[in-house]
Amino acid sequence: MDTLQRIVCDWCKGQNPTDRRTCTTCGAPLEADHLVSDSGWREAPRLRDMTEFAFGISTCQVEGEIVPVAELSLGAGDHVYFEHHVMLWKEPAVRMSVMPNNGWLRRSLAGMPHVISVAHGPGRVALSRDATGEMVVLPLHPTMELDVREHAFLAASHQLRYSFVRIKGLSNMRANGMFMDRFVTAGEPGLLLLHGNGNVLERTLKEGEEILIEPGGFLYKDSAVRMQTERLPIRTGFLSSGMRMARMTGPGRVGIQSMYVHRHTG
Protein backbone atom coordinates (compact mmCIF):
# COMPACT_ATOMS: atom_id res chain seq x y z
CA MET A 1 0.00 0.00 0.00
CA ASP A 2 1.23 3.49 -0.88
CA THR A 3 1.62 5.22 2.50
CA LEU A 4 1.38 8.64 0.84
CA GLN A 5 -2.13 8.00 -0.50
CA ARG A 6 -4.89 9.66 1.45
CA ILE A 7 -8.69 9.81 1.25
CA VAL A 8 -10.08 13.32 1.70
CA CYS A 9 -13.33 13.48 3.69
CA ASP A 10 -16.07 15.23 1.67
CA TRP A 11 -17.59 16.71 4.83
CA CYS A 12 -14.64 18.12 6.82
CA LYS A 13 -11.82 17.84 4.25
CA GLY A 14 -9.74 15.87 6.75
CA GLN A 15 -7.15 13.46 5.31
CA ASN A 16 -7.39 9.76 6.10
CA PRO A 17 -5.36 6.60 5.44
CA THR A 18 -6.78 4.55 2.57
CA ASP A 19 -7.84 1.68 4.84
CA ARG A 20 -10.22 3.87 6.91
CA ARG A 21 -14.00 3.42 6.48
CA THR A 22 -14.83 6.54 8.50
CA CYS A 23 -13.10 9.88 8.82
CA THR A 24 -10.70 10.11 11.78
CA THR A 25 -11.59 13.79 12.29
CA CYS A 26 -15.41 13.86 12.00
CA GLY A 27 -16.59 10.23 11.75
CA ALA A 28 -18.28 10.65 8.35
CA PRO A 29 -18.45 7.45 6.26
CA LEU A 30 -15.72 7.76 3.63
CA GLU A 31 -17.07 5.42 0.99
CA ALA A 32 -20.70 6.60 1.10
CA ASP A 33 -21.95 8.99 -1.56
CA HIS A 34 -22.90 12.38 -0.22
CA LEU A 35 -26.46 13.15 -1.12
CA VAL A 36 -27.00 16.58 -2.65
CA SER A 37 -30.42 17.87 -3.73
CA ASP A 38 -31.08 19.64 -7.04
CA SER A 39 -31.23 22.90 -5.11
CA GLY A 40 -27.73 22.41 -3.70
CA TRP A 41 -28.46 21.23 -0.15
CA ARG A 42 -26.28 18.35 0.95
CA GLU A 43 -27.29 16.04 3.75
CA ALA A 44 -25.06 15.94 6.80
CA PRO A 45 -23.26 12.58 6.81
CA ARG A 46 -25.29 9.89 8.57
CA LEU A 47 -22.84 8.71 11.23
CA ARG A 48 -22.72 4.95 11.62
CA ASP A 49 -23.62 3.57 15.02
CA MET A 50 -20.50 3.32 17.26
CA THR A 51 -18.39 5.46 14.93
CA GLU A 52 -15.31 6.79 16.72
CA PHE A 53 -13.12 9.78 15.91
CA ALA A 54 -10.39 11.74 17.65
CA PHE A 55 -9.97 15.35 18.76
CA GLY A 56 -6.88 16.56 20.62
CA ILE A 57 -5.90 13.77 22.98
CA SER A 58 -9.53 12.69 23.41
CA THR A 59 -11.97 10.58 21.40
CA CYS A 60 -15.69 10.67 20.71
CA GLN A 61 -17.90 7.69 19.95
CA VAL A 62 -21.38 8.22 18.49
CA GLU A 63 -23.93 5.74 19.80
CA GLY A 64 -27.43 5.21 18.47
CA GLU A 65 -29.08 6.69 15.41
CA ILE A 66 -32.50 8.02 16.43
CA VAL A 67 -31.33 10.27 19.27
CA PRO A 68 -27.55 9.84 19.08
CA VAL A 69 -25.36 9.94 22.17
CA ALA A 70 -21.85 11.48 22.07
CA GLU A 71 -19.64 9.52 24.43
CA LEU A 72 -16.45 11.50 25.03
CA SER A 73 -13.35 9.83 26.39
CA LEU A 74 -11.34 12.78 27.66
CA GLY A 75 -7.58 12.67 27.94
CA ALA A 76 -5.90 14.04 31.08
CA GLY A 77 -5.88 17.85 30.90
CA ASP A 78 -8.45 17.98 28.09
CA HIS A 79 -11.86 19.48 28.74
CA VAL A 80 -15.12 20.11 26.92
CA TYR A 81 -18.04 22.42 27.68
CA PHE A 82 -21.80 22.05 27.18
CA GLU A 83 -25.20 23.04 28.54
CA HIS A 84 -25.74 21.04 31.74
CA HIS A 85 -29.07 19.48 30.70
CA VAL A 86 -27.46 17.54 27.81
CA MET A 87 -25.40 15.44 30.23
CA LEU A 88 -26.53 11.78 30.10
CA TRP A 89 -23.96 10.06 32.33
CA LYS A 90 -20.35 10.47 33.45
CA GLU A 91 -17.67 8.60 35.34
CA PRO A 92 -17.24 9.80 38.93
CA ALA A 93 -13.62 10.74 38.24
CA VAL A 94 -14.60 13.39 35.69
CA ARG A 95 -14.25 16.76 37.44
CA MET A 96 -16.95 19.35 36.72
CA SER A 97 -16.74 23.15 36.77
CA VAL A 98 -18.76 25.99 35.26
CA MET A 99 -17.90 28.65 32.72
CA PRO A 100 -19.49 31.92 33.87
CA ASN A 101 -21.14 34.07 31.23
CA ASN A 102 -21.94 37.72 30.97
CA GLY A 103 -25.63 38.48 30.66
CA TRP A 104 -26.74 35.51 32.75
CA LEU A 105 -29.98 37.25 33.81
CA ARG A 106 -31.05 37.88 30.21
CA ARG A 107 -30.23 34.27 29.33
CA SER A 108 -32.13 32.98 32.34
CA LEU A 109 -35.19 35.02 31.44
CA ALA A 110 -35.02 33.70 27.88
CA GLY A 111 -34.95 30.07 29.08
CA MET A 112 -31.25 29.63 28.27
CA PRO A 113 -28.84 28.08 30.79
CA HIS A 114 -27.01 30.94 32.46
CA VAL A 115 -23.87 28.93 33.08
CA ILE A 116 -22.07 26.52 30.81
CA SER A 117 -20.77 23.31 32.38
CA VAL A 118 -17.22 22.09 31.84
CA ALA A 119 -16.08 18.45 32.15
CA HIS A 120 -12.38 17.81 32.74
CA GLY A 121 -10.50 14.64 31.79
CA PRO A 122 -9.36 12.03 32.39
CA GLY A 123 -12.57 10.04 32.18
CA ARG A 124 -15.73 9.55 30.17
CA VAL A 125 -18.81 11.70 29.86
CA ALA A 126 -21.83 11.13 27.58
CA LEU A 127 -24.14 13.78 26.16
CA SER A 128 -27.41 13.76 24.24
CA ARG A 129 -30.28 16.11 23.39
CA ASP A 130 -33.93 15.14 23.85
CA ALA A 131 -35.22 15.07 20.27
CA THR A 132 -35.03 12.76 17.28
CA GLY A 133 -32.30 13.99 15.02
CA GLU A 134 -28.75 13.92 13.79
CA MET A 135 -25.42 14.75 15.32
CA VAL A 136 -23.39 17.17 13.28
CA VAL A 137 -19.64 17.01 13.77
CA LEU A 138 -17.87 20.21 12.80
CA PRO A 139 -14.09 20.27 13.18
CA LEU A 140 -13.09 23.95 13.17
CA HIS A 141 -9.71 25.00 11.85
CA PRO A 142 -7.79 27.97 13.31
CA THR A 143 -9.43 31.38 12.66
CA MET A 144 -12.83 29.86 11.83
CA GLU A 145 -15.97 31.34 13.35
CA LEU A 146 -19.34 29.61 13.46
CA ASP A 147 -22.73 30.90 14.62
CA VAL A 148 -25.17 28.35 16.04
CA ARG A 149 -28.86 28.72 16.98
CA GLU A 150 -29.81 28.47 20.65
CA HIS A 151 -30.17 24.99 22.18
CA ALA A 152 -28.46 23.28 19.24
CA PHE A 153 -24.92 23.03 20.58
CA LEU A 154 -24.13 19.70 22.20
CA ALA A 155 -20.47 20.12 23.17
CA ALA A 156 -17.36 22.05 22.22
CA SER A 157 -13.71 21.30 22.89
CA HIS A 158 -11.80 23.76 25.06
CA GLN A 159 -9.89 25.17 22.07
CA LEU A 160 -13.07 27.00 20.97
CA ARG A 161 -13.92 30.38 22.50
CA TYR A 162 -17.59 30.81 23.31
CA SER A 163 -19.81 33.89 23.26
CA PHE A 164 -23.42 34.63 22.37
CA VAL A 165 -25.56 37.36 20.86
CA ARG A 166 -29.28 38.02 20.97
CA ILE A 167 -31.05 38.46 17.64
CA LYS A 168 -34.09 40.63 18.13
CA GLY A 169 -37.25 39.81 16.25
CA LEU A 170 -35.87 36.72 14.50
CA SER A 171 -38.52 34.32 15.63
CA ASN A 172 -41.99 33.20 14.65
CA MET A 173 -42.28 31.36 17.93
CA ARG A 174 -41.51 34.10 20.45
CA ALA A 175 -41.66 37.80 19.86
CA ASN A 176 -38.42 38.44 21.76
CA GLY A 177 -36.16 36.76 19.20
CA MET A 178 -33.50 34.15 19.78
CA PHE A 179 -29.98 33.72 21.12
CA MET A 180 -27.18 32.70 18.82
CA ASP A 181 -24.03 31.05 20.12
CA ARG A 182 -20.71 31.99 18.51
CA PHE A 183 -17.71 29.65 18.49
CA VAL A 184 -14.28 30.95 17.46
CA THR A 185 -11.05 29.01 17.18
CA ALA A 186 -7.92 30.61 18.56
CA GLY A 187 -4.52 29.18 17.62
CA GLU A 188 -5.45 25.49 17.54
CA PRO A 189 -8.17 23.49 15.80
CA GLY A 190 -11.18 22.50 17.87
CA LEU A 191 -14.27 20.35 17.64
CA LEU A 192 -17.90 21.40 17.79
CA LEU A 193 -20.75 18.90 18.14
CA LEU A 194 -24.28 20.04 17.29
CA HIS A 195 -27.62 18.29 17.45
CA GLY A 196 -30.06 19.02 14.63
CA ASN A 197 -33.71 18.10 15.10
CA GLY A 198 -34.85 15.84 12.28
CA ASN A 199 -32.52 15.85 9.29
CA VAL A 200 -29.68 18.30 8.81
CA LEU A 201 -28.86 19.84 5.44
CA GLU A 202 -26.04 22.21 4.53
CA ARG A 203 -25.60 24.55 1.61
CA THR A 204 -22.67 26.76 0.66
CA LEU A 205 -23.77 30.17 -0.55
CA LYS A 206 -21.65 32.00 -3.08
CA GLU A 207 -20.62 35.63 -2.56
CA GLY A 208 -23.84 37.68 -2.64
CA GLU A 209 -26.13 34.63 -3.06
CA GLU A 210 -29.26 34.89 -0.92
CA ILE A 211 -31.82 32.56 0.59
CA LEU A 212 -34.72 32.97 3.01
CA ILE A 213 -34.92 30.51 5.91
CA GLU A 214 -37.63 30.01 8.52
CA PRO A 215 -35.90 31.03 11.80
CA GLY A 216 -36.93 27.76 13.51
CA GLY A 217 -35.15 25.79 10.77
CA PHE A 218 -31.87 27.70 11.02
CA LEU A 219 -29.13 25.61 12.65
CA TYR A 220 -25.72 27.17 11.96
CA LYS A 221 -23.80 29.41 9.62
CA ASP A 222 -20.29 30.61 8.99
CA SER A 223 -19.95 34.04 10.58
CA ALA A 224 -19.17 35.43 7.10
CA VAL A 225 -22.80 34.75 6.13
CA ARG A 226 -24.91 37.83 6.81
CA MET A 227 -28.26 37.24 8.49
CA GLN A 228 -31.05 39.82 8.44
CA THR A 229 -34.64 39.64 9.58
CA GLU A 230 -37.23 40.02 6.85
CA ARG A 231 -41.00 40.10 7.04
CA LEU A 232 -43.00 38.19 4.41
CA PRO A 233 -46.45 39.43 3.42
CA ILE A 234 -48.05 36.31 4.96
CA ARG A 235 -50.38 36.93 7.88
CA THR A 236 -50.21 34.15 10.43
CA GLY A 237 -53.35 35.17 12.33
CA PHE A 238 -55.89 37.94 12.79
CA LEU A 239 -53.53 40.23 14.66
CA SER A 240 -50.20 39.31 13.13
CA SER A 241 -48.49 41.59 10.67
CA GLY A 242 -46.43 39.06 8.76
CA MET A 243 -44.14 36.08 8.95
CA ARG A 244 -40.49 36.62 9.82
CA MET A 245 -37.77 34.94 7.80
CA ALA A 246 -33.99 35.05 8.04
CA ARG A 247 -32.37 36.38 4.86
CA MET A 248 -28.95 34.75 4.55
CA THR A 249 -26.41 36.31 2.24
CA GLY A 250 -23.21 34.47 1.24
CA PRO A 251 -20.39 33.69 1.13
CA GLY A 252 -20.29 30.71 3.45
CA ARG A 253 -22.05 27.64 4.78
CA VAL A 254 -25.59 27.58 6.13
CA GLY A 255 -27.00 24.56 7.99
CA ILE A 256 -30.70 23.88 8.55
CA GLN A 257 -32.72 21.31 10.49
CA SER A 258 -35.92 19.85 9.08
CA MET A 259 -37.81 19.58 12.39
CA TYR A 260 -38.38 22.77 14.28
CA VAL A 261 -40.68 23.63 17.12
CA HIS A 262 -43.41 26.26 16.99
CA ARG A 263 -44.71 26.94 20.44
CA HIS A 264 -46.83 30.04 20.18
CA THR A 265 -47.90 30.70 16.65
CA GLY A 266 -51.03 32.25 15.35
Added chain:
Amino acid sequence: MRTLVSNSGWSELPPVPDMARIQCGRSHCQIEGTYVPVIDFTLAGGDHVYFGHHELLWMEPAISVKAMSMRGAWTRMRAGLPVVMSIATGPGRIAFSKDLPGEVIALPLDAGNAVDVREHVFLVATGQVGYDYTESGIWFVTGQGNDAKTHYPLGRFLDRFSAGSEPGLLILHAHGNAFVRTLAPGESICVKPTALLYKDPSVGMHLHLEYPSGTLRGWSTRLQNRYVWLTMKGPGRVAVQSAYEHFEDPREAITRFSGTRHAW
Protein backbone atom coordinates in the same frame (compact mmCIF):
# COMPACT_ATOMS: atom_id res chain seq x y z
CA MET B 1 -39.72 -2.57 -4.40
CA ARG B 2 -42.21 -4.96 -2.77
CA THR B 3 -45.19 -3.57 -0.88
CA LEU B 4 -45.26 -4.96 2.66
CA VAL B 5 -48.73 -6.15 3.65
CA SER B 6 -49.63 -7.35 7.15
CA ASN B 7 -51.76 -10.45 7.72
CA SER B 8 -54.68 -8.15 8.54
CA GLY B 9 -54.45 -6.39 5.19
CA TRP B 10 -52.68 -3.13 6.08
CA SER B 11 -50.11 -2.11 3.48
CA GLU B 12 -47.09 -0.14 4.61
CA LEU B 13 -46.68 2.90 2.47
CA PRO B 14 -43.46 2.28 0.55
CA PRO B 15 -40.74 4.49 2.07
CA VAL B 16 -39.79 7.28 -0.31
CA PRO B 17 -36.06 6.91 -1.08
CA ASP B 18 -33.87 9.79 0.03
CA MET B 19 -33.57 12.42 -2.74
CA ALA B 20 -36.43 10.87 -4.75
CA ARG B 21 -37.92 13.20 -7.38
CA ILE B 22 -41.62 13.49 -8.20
CA GLN B 23 -42.71 15.27 -11.36
CA CYS B 24 -45.91 17.31 -11.19
CA GLY B 25 -46.66 19.11 -14.46
CA ARG B 26 -43.79 21.40 -15.35
CA SER B 27 -42.59 21.51 -11.75
CA HIS B 28 -41.06 18.81 -9.62
CA CYS B 29 -40.29 18.12 -5.99
CA GLN B 30 -37.51 16.26 -4.26
CA ILE B 31 -37.82 14.51 -0.90
CA GLU B 32 -34.76 14.95 1.29
CA GLY B 33 -33.96 13.17 4.55
CA THR B 34 -35.61 10.26 6.27
CA TYR B 35 -36.35 11.23 9.91
CA VAL B 36 -38.28 14.42 9.19
CA PRO B 37 -38.31 14.60 5.39
CA VAL B 38 -38.10 17.92 3.58
CA ILE B 39 -40.15 18.54 0.41
CA ASP B 40 -38.10 20.72 -1.89
CA PHE B 41 -40.22 22.09 -4.78
CA THR B 42 -38.73 23.47 -7.97
CA LEU B 43 -41.60 25.52 -9.37
CA ALA B 44 -41.78 26.45 -13.02
CA GLY B 45 -42.83 30.00 -13.93
CA GLY B 46 -46.54 30.50 -13.12
CA ASP B 47 -46.91 27.17 -11.27
CA HIS B 48 -47.97 27.45 -7.65
CA VAL B 49 -48.35 25.42 -4.47
CA TYR B 50 -50.26 26.20 -1.28
CA PHE B 51 -49.43 25.36 2.32
CA GLY B 52 -49.93 26.30 5.97
CA HIS B 53 -47.35 28.91 7.01
CA HIS B 54 -45.99 26.63 9.80
CA GLU B 55 -44.63 24.26 7.17
CA LEU B 56 -42.34 26.68 5.31
CA LEU B 57 -38.64 25.82 5.81
CA TRP B 58 -36.77 27.92 3.27
CA MET B 59 -37.33 29.64 -0.07
CA GLU B 60 -35.47 31.52 -2.74
CA PRO B 61 -36.07 35.27 -2.73
CA ALA B 62 -37.47 35.04 -6.29
CA ILE B 63 -40.52 33.09 -5.13
CA SER B 64 -43.64 35.20 -4.76
CA VAL B 65 -45.72 34.46 -1.66
CA LYS B 66 -49.20 35.71 -0.83
CA ALA B 67 -52.12 34.73 1.39
CA MET B 68 -54.86 32.41 0.09
CA SER B 69 -58.33 33.59 0.91
CA MET B 70 -60.40 31.13 2.94
CA ARG B 71 -63.96 31.13 4.16
CA GLY B 72 -64.86 30.91 7.83
CA ALA B 73 -61.64 32.31 9.29
CA TRP B 74 -63.22 32.92 12.72
CA THR B 75 -64.66 29.38 12.91
CA ARG B 76 -61.34 27.89 11.81
CA MET B 77 -59.44 29.84 14.43
CA ARG B 78 -61.80 28.62 17.16
CA ALA B 79 -61.30 25.04 15.91
CA GLY B 80 -57.49 25.40 16.16
CA LEU B 81 -56.94 25.33 12.40
CA PRO B 82 -54.68 27.71 10.46
CA VAL B 83 -56.62 30.86 9.69
CA VAL B 84 -54.73 31.58 6.52
CA MET B 85 -52.96 29.44 3.99
CA SER B 86 -50.25 30.76 1.74
CA ILE B 87 -49.60 30.44 -1.98
CA ALA B 88 -46.08 30.34 -3.43
CA THR B 89 -45.72 31.01 -7.13
CA GLY B 90 -42.70 30.11 -9.28
CA PRO B 91 -40.25 30.31 -10.83
CA GLY B 92 -37.94 29.28 -8.01
CA ARG B 93 -37.41 26.85 -5.20
CA ILE B 94 -39.24 26.49 -1.91
CA ALA B 95 -39.10 23.77 0.77
CA PHE B 96 -41.44 22.51 3.48
CA SER B 97 -41.29 20.18 6.47
CA LYS B 98 -43.41 19.29 9.50
CA ASP B 99 -42.02 19.30 13.01
CA LEU B 100 -42.53 15.60 13.79
CA PRO B 101 -40.54 12.50 12.86
CA GLY B 102 -42.42 10.46 10.31
CA GLU B 103 -43.09 9.75 6.68
CA VAL B 104 -44.03 11.83 3.71
CA ILE B 105 -47.01 10.61 1.71
CA ALA B 106 -47.25 11.72 -1.89
CA LEU B 107 -50.84 11.29 -3.10
CA PRO B 108 -51.31 11.97 -6.80
CA LEU B 109 -54.97 12.90 -7.38
CA ASP B 110 -56.43 12.07 -10.77
CA ALA B 111 -58.86 14.51 -12.37
CA GLY B 112 -62.20 14.35 -10.58
CA ASN B 113 -60.84 12.46 -7.53
CA ALA B 114 -60.93 13.65 -3.93
CA VAL B 115 -59.60 12.62 -0.54
CA ASP B 116 -60.59 13.54 3.04
CA VAL B 117 -57.67 14.34 5.32
CA ARG B 118 -57.60 14.78 9.10
CA GLU B 119 -56.63 18.26 10.27
CA HIS B 120 -52.90 19.10 10.74
CA VAL B 121 -51.78 16.28 8.41
CA PHE B 122 -51.63 18.35 5.22
CA LEU B 123 -48.20 19.60 4.16
CA VAL B 124 -48.47 21.11 0.67
CA ALA B 125 -50.53 20.73 -2.53
CA THR B 126 -50.04 21.81 -6.12
CA GLY B 127 -52.31 24.48 -7.60
CA GLN B 128 -54.42 21.93 -9.52
CA VAL B 129 -55.76 20.53 -6.23
CA GLY B 130 -58.78 22.32 -4.80
CA TYR B 131 -59.18 22.82 -1.05
CA ASP B 132 -62.26 22.85 1.11
CA TYR B 133 -63.18 21.72 4.60
CA THR B 134 -66.30 20.16 6.09
CA GLU B 135 -67.64 19.34 9.54
CA SER B 136 -66.30 15.96 10.61
CA GLY B 137 -69.58 15.00 12.28
CA ILE B 138 -67.65 13.21 15.05
CA TRP B 139 -68.62 14.68 18.40
CA PHE B 140 -70.08 14.01 21.82
CA VAL B 141 -71.44 16.27 24.54
CA THR B 142 -70.79 16.08 28.28
CA GLY B 143 -72.76 18.02 30.91
CA GLN B 144 -76.10 19.74 30.51
CA GLY B 145 -77.44 23.25 30.25
CA ASN B 146 -74.80 25.88 30.75
CA ASP B 147 -72.24 23.20 31.63
CA ALA B 148 -72.67 21.38 28.31
CA LYS B 149 -69.39 20.94 26.46
CA THR B 150 -68.91 19.51 22.97
CA HIS B 151 -65.85 17.34 22.32
CA TYR B 152 -64.42 16.54 18.88
CA PRO B 153 -62.18 13.44 19.07
CA LEU B 154 -61.27 13.76 15.37
CA GLY B 155 -61.21 17.54 15.31
CA ARG B 156 -64.18 19.61 14.30
CA PHE B 157 -63.29 19.73 10.60
CA LEU B 158 -61.92 17.46 7.90
CA ASP B 159 -59.89 18.84 5.01
CA ARG B 160 -61.11 17.83 1.57
CA PHE B 161 -58.73 17.97 -1.40
CA SER B 162 -60.05 17.40 -4.91
CA ALA B 163 -58.58 17.53 -8.38
CA GLY B 164 -60.74 19.35 -10.93
CA SER B 165 -60.13 18.91 -14.63
CA GLU B 166 -56.39 18.30 -14.20
CA PRO B 167 -54.48 15.86 -12.00
CA GLY B 168 -52.57 17.29 -9.04
CA LEU B 169 -50.25 16.28 -6.25
CA LEU B 170 -51.08 16.30 -2.55
CA ILE B 171 -48.32 15.85 0.04
CA LEU B 172 -49.16 14.75 3.57
CA HIS B 173 -46.99 14.06 6.60
CA ALA B 174 -47.61 11.06 8.87
CA HIS B 175 -46.30 11.03 12.42
CA GLY B 176 -44.46 7.71 12.70
CA ASN B 177 -45.24 5.10 10.04
CA ALA B 178 -48.19 5.19 7.67
CA PHE B 179 -50.38 2.24 6.73
CA VAL B 180 -53.20 2.04 4.21
CA ARG B 181 -55.99 -0.50 3.80
CA THR B 182 -58.72 -0.83 1.22
CA LEU B 183 -62.07 -1.72 2.77
CA ALA B 184 -64.52 -3.82 0.75
CA PRO B 185 -68.13 -2.55 0.46
CA GLY B 186 -69.76 -2.87 3.89
CA GLU B 187 -66.49 -3.87 5.61
CA SER B 188 -65.92 -2.01 8.89
CA ILE B 189 -62.98 -1.30 11.12
CA CYS B 190 -62.48 0.72 14.32
CA VAL B 191 -59.51 3.09 14.44
CA LYS B 192 -58.33 5.60 17.04
CA PRO B 193 -59.65 8.97 15.91
CA THR B 194 -56.28 10.74 16.17
CA ALA B 195 -54.57 7.96 14.17
CA LEU B 196 -56.60 8.63 11.02
CA LEU B 197 -54.58 10.15 8.20
CA TYR B 198 -56.92 10.16 5.25
CA LYS B 199 -59.81 8.30 3.67
CA ASP B 200 -61.61 8.16 0.37
CA PRO B 201 -64.85 10.19 0.45
CA SER B 202 -66.72 6.92 -0.23
CA VAL B 203 -65.68 5.59 3.19
CA GLY B 204 -68.33 6.37 5.79
CA MET B 205 -67.40 7.03 9.40
CA HIS B 206 -69.08 7.53 12.73
CA LEU B 207 -68.19 7.78 16.40
CA HIS B 208 -68.40 4.52 18.33
CA LEU B 209 -68.33 4.34 22.14
CA GLU B 210 -67.40 0.99 23.62
CA TYR B 211 -67.80 0.06 27.29
CA PRO B 212 -65.78 -3.04 28.26
CA SER B 213 -67.19 -5.59 30.70
CA GLY B 214 -65.91 -5.61 34.27
CA THR B 215 -66.18 -1.87 34.86
CA LEU B 216 -68.25 -0.37 37.68
CA ARG B 217 -71.44 0.61 35.87
CA GLY B 218 -73.78 2.96 37.65
CA TRP B 219 -70.92 4.34 39.77
CA SER B 220 -69.12 7.56 39.11
CA THR B 221 -68.39 8.01 35.43
CA ARG B 222 -64.81 8.76 36.46
CA LEU B 223 -64.43 5.08 37.42
CA GLN B 224 -65.96 3.80 34.21
CA ASN B 225 -63.77 2.66 31.39
CA ARG B 226 -64.75 3.45 27.84
CA TYR B 227 -63.10 3.52 24.46
CA VAL B 228 -63.68 6.23 21.90
CA TRP B 229 -63.43 4.82 18.38
CA LEU B 230 -63.94 5.93 14.85
CA THR B 231 -65.80 3.26 12.87
CA MET B 232 -64.87 3.34 9.19
CA LYS B 233 -67.10 1.58 6.67
CA GLY B 234 -66.06 0.69 3.12
CA PRO B 235 -65.76 0.80 0.21
CA GLY B 236 -62.50 2.72 -0.12
CA ARG B 237 -59.06 3.42 1.30
CA VAL B 238 -58.30 4.27 4.91
CA ALA B 239 -54.82 5.33 6.07
CA VAL B 240 -53.56 5.53 9.64
CA GLN B 241 -50.36 6.73 11.31
CA SER B 242 -48.56 4.77 14.03
CA ALA B 243 -47.75 7.71 16.34
CA TYR B 244 -50.83 9.62 17.34
CA GLU B 245 -51.81 12.11 19.99
CA HIS B 246 -53.62 10.79 23.01
CA PHE B 247 -57.27 11.88 23.04
CA GLU B 248 -58.00 13.12 26.57
CA ASP B 249 -61.33 11.55 27.50
CA PRO B 250 -63.10 14.02 29.84
CA ARG B 251 -64.37 11.12 32.01
CA GLU B 252 -67.75 12.72 32.44
CA ALA B 253 -71.16 11.30 31.58
CA ILE B 254 -71.94 11.66 27.87
CA THR B 255 -75.32 13.29 27.41
CA ARG B 256 -75.44 13.33 23.60
CA PHE B 257 -73.30 11.92 20.83
CA SER B 258 -73.30 11.45 17.08
CA GLY B 259 -72.73 7.69 16.60
CA THR B 260 -73.21 4.26 18.14
CA ARG B 261 -72.41 2.65 21.51
CA HIS B 262 -71.87 -0.88 22.70
CA ALA B 263 -71.49 -2.25 26.23
CA TRP B 264 -69.93 -5.71 26.65
